Amino acid sequence: MSKKLYFCLTIFAAFAFLSSCKKSDDETVETPKPLFYIPDGFPAPSGQLQNNPVTTAGFALGRKLFYDPVLSKDSTIHCGSCHQQFGAFAQVDHKVSHGINNLLGTRNSPTLINLAWHSEFFWDGGSNHIEVQPIGPITNPVEMDETLNGVIAKLNRSTFYPSMFRSAYGSDTITSQGILRALSQFMSCLISANSKYDQVRNGQATFTATEDSGYTIFKSKCESCHKEPLLTDLTYRNNGLDAHFADPGRARITTLAADSGKFKVPTLRNIVLSYPYMHDGRLSSLSKVIDHYRSSIVQSSTIDPLLSSGNMTISDAEKAQLIAFLNTLTDQTFITDKRFSAQ
């Protein structure tokens, strides 16, 4: 009898111990976000992950590939060379992307932020799916200048990729689809939604008076293109940089003259970090970007209707307020998340 009671007490104690452990976990450890999630207030994602659900192993393989210079012809550069985490996955302080052998591209490396909400990629939207997008930089002669078959051959010679492919897809066989889907899993998880701006939206923080004034200016002068909460409306627009277009932009894809000089509206998330600005990196600071909109808009046949009436009226004080607001778009969690870093 006493033995039975003792046993019961032990069980009870064990339960109490377990439940108290769990409770203290809840209280002290912040649950990490899942690899892929839809932040509060965000619209539905593009749906391009439909046939490629994110898994821990797939994400890990994608990250390995993203940071592996084996993807380039001479094994000197990797995706992270032009997409640096501390620069919100753009290439900081480089007007245009730098490829192998110091070759220069023609366009500024874009940030990689919330890409699961995009269905077209590149400045001109030429890529129609997140899975095939990496073929661009891998095979471009002035970027990584490699072939998909070349990458597959190199990965097959590695000691660890076959087993990483097995973990991700259940087979050692390395295919272009496996490579591209892993990269798209990694890129899709680069979610930035914890800036001060987001915290204010979620009621967890408040803007300073200056930031709040900047937000008001943003809403009246910027938000029609840099639509909340992605801070891009994902369209292609001519924002008045040139009268003649050295780079045809969107027209390169559509062959429509009406699309000449139009480029994809970039997100303003982490914009302070991702300088320089514009498709060719011609503007080195946010100050110069705002100066462009208030004093240098060039009219042309394809100018965006929202800019066809000319320069915006923005005072120096308003400019400072706007820049204060743009600083609230920086997401330290995003640029320091170890899961997104080379391992």
Next chain:
Amino acid sequence: MKKIFSLSILAFASMFFISSCKNDDDTTTPATTTYASGEVTLEFDNIAGTTHLDVTGGTNYTNSSGETFTVTKFKYYVSNVSMIKEDGSVYNVPDQVFLIDESDSNSVAAVLENIPGGKYKGVEYTIGIDSARNVSGAQQGALDPANGMFWDWNAGYIFLKIEGTSPAAGMGGDFMYHIGGYKNSNNTNAQRRVHIDFDPSTLIVDGTKREAEVHILVDVLEFFKNPTNYSIATNGMIMSPGAAAMTLADNYVDMFSLDHIHNDVY
């Protein structure tokens, strides 16, 4: 006598009845019930005029503009195949896409699987890849982007690729025609439907009892003519969707013609 006469009339009438019945049977029994489903092979015999196409670059050909040229690459997609039955109804072959590549002897035939048994009078197929398959991300098999038939900068499949050399091609001496484009906007859809009539014969599909092989001639000289005479000197490089590609897409339809059918009982 009268009885015999009436009996013979009855016999005659019944014979007529029986034979007319039989006659009915002949015409109404559906052929498909007696034939088993099976494979149909479309064999693409790539030629230049009257000779087999040499893709090593070692043979000179002359196009309709009088330009000499050699061919070093000839690849194209065949997809959305439909078999046309004798009665005009259509069987759409599901899901199969074929990359025909003259440089690879394993890639010059399209083996159509599980074609319902019966008699067919023709076949139709698309040169190119439909819109849905162009926007479906990273695919495998014939559609693997590693096959070199995919544009990365303006995503979508190259439907037909012909490369070679020609004195007319300008300084480099190389010409490259990469024809594709799946979007309907601004008239850049280069998908073209090809119809091959088996007339006057038919192709009987009957499981493994008969071979069912359709030999189709594919003449690269026709790429440069009909409906438009195309000159390499005018434009030796087409590597994007657009108006120039559309001219050559129109030309590639009549590259294809029936050569012969193998349909013997094994």
